[in-house]
Amino acid sequence: MLLALVAVGSSSWAEVSREEAARAEALAQDQKVMSTAKKDSEIMANLTHLSDMIGPRLTGSAALKRANDWTAAKMKSYGLSNVDLEGWTIPLGWERGTATARIIEPDNGRSLSLASLGWTPGTKGKIEADVVILNAKNSKELMQYRGKLKDAVILRGAPAVVRPVNEPLPAPGATTDKKPEPGKEPEKTAPPMRPNYAEMMAFRRELMEFLRTEGAAVLLQDAAKPLNLLTTTGGWQGTDRANAPEPLPSAYMAHEHYALLHRLASRPGAPKTRIAIEITNKLLPGPVAVYNTVGEIRGSEKPDEFVILGAHLDSWDLAQGTTDNGTGTSVVLEAARILARSDVKPRRTIRFVLFTGEEQGLYGSRAYVQKHKEELPRISMCLVHDTGTGKVIGIGLQGREIVKPLLEPELASLKDLGFKDVNLRSMGGSDHASFEKEGVPGFAVQQEMSEYRFTHHSQADTLDKAHEADLTQGALVMAVTALRVANMPNLLPRDKPVRGRGE
């Protein structure tokens, strides 16, 4: 401000000074946001309510609807405009029952720990069945098992190699979209041996169909986590469930128990290994109504252009859904609170969206981009928080090189918070990908991993894993980034090199 008043001389001086004044004003706004964050934080109270009072929020469940209503009320209490629950539907609902098993042959007294995959049915009561290892990796290998799987419990291959808990993970972002230095030939390296995703999915469908027609009883997979942790995943297939054949009961078994069954079933001389197993789940006839919670701070100059901050409100149901993704939800709510109470008046509209159906395949964010198709060219960016409780250390631009020099200088204030850099890395598997797919810049914040590799989808995804200081830092990164992007002279550019396309 001060500089603008001094700058009345030559036009170039005036221009430089205007730019400096704008920079100083933007930094002052960042400071306003940061000081608001220190006052009356609700981040842990919100995460506690979501985890302890509402509990796990499975897509299509009554608990998720309660979470929708509660987050909408929160948004209203912060003074957001146009708070709404935007409805979409899933073809059928699902309720987890119980899953119990024990080894009966050899008679070693072991009970086994397991968790159903979502949207799979139960067994027909308690059954006793032979354990058969299935090692097929393609259609040809599958044919060897014809006629050998009737009423069997199937182990899907060898146990996983599980990294010990005290072994550090490789640095985050091992995949980079690195450009060769100018004037240098790109290094020639062998292409990575990555399985083709489409082929993998096609084989998985073929395998499931084969197991069903062969009359297998249950499919077991290794939970592949240390210290008896379970995991879950899964979802409905397609939209036409009325005519679809009932899927096979399927479950993840704790790694230690899976490895034991595998050792027993591969004993030389082929003695039988038998277990008793009972799974009770309910598939609920649909369509079932599901909602995304949305609210916004209207832009002061360009209200019809948008910046979106997002996280998914739904969770898996083995625990409390705290780190996946109660943390992202409370970070987005806190960013909304901070921005709404900071008196910063963003030029573009900042919209806060809590997506649902993320865990089954990004369905809620896909419903969102479909419903808001007409707005997509006017959405500057969607930024999501979805890797647990860890501090935010970067933003990956999904290979959008052109955005880097524009965004980098805007985030200078975040350096003091431990935010390291804006880089070109890509991440898939969360709601930003639904925006990227439509050509809208869609990014996910990069976070310190904390205990995410253990808590993710497991029965240990509980409130005690949350770190308040890191969540507050996340909310500040989200709030400042949204404000800066909302105030930029233009929308973020859409141009993107094809090779960097991260979907």
Ligand SMILES: [Zn+2]
């Ligand atoms: Zn998640």
